[in-house]
Amino acid sequence: MIPENIRACQSTDVPICVECLNCHHKAVMESEYLLSRSARLHPDVSLVHVSRLLKCGDCGSKALKVFRPPDRDAAADFIATEL
Numbered sequence: 001m002i003p004e005n006i007r008a009c010q011s012t013d014v015p016i017c018v019e020c021l022n023c024h025h026k027a028v029m030e031s032e033y034l035l036s037r038s039a040r041l042h043p044d045v046s047l048v049h050v051s052r053l054l055k056c057g058d059c060g061s062k063a064l065k066v067f068r069p070p071d072r073d074a075a076a077d078f079i080a081t082e083l
């Protein structure tokens with residue numbers, strides 16, 4: 001099983017999907033972008049840990065779901081789907 005960390009996203013060439021559990025705002029971030037944003041992040045950081053460092057750009061909630069999509073198409077579907 002592939003560990004759910006930033007390195008897994010890099011090695012499978014998928015962006016990281018983020019969804020706010022409060023307002024359901026969605027974002028897709030490239031792992032390189034995420035790593036460049038914070039010195040506290042490195043490729044072996046788990047996505048659960050990543051979720052604790054981020055907050056929603058819309059409502060400011062820190063209750064975020066962060067996950068690795070199976071492929072780029074799935075990431076595109078994720079961001080395109082409105083509730």
Ligand SMILES: [Zn+2]
Nearest residue numbers: 020023056059
């Ligand atoms: Zn939100």
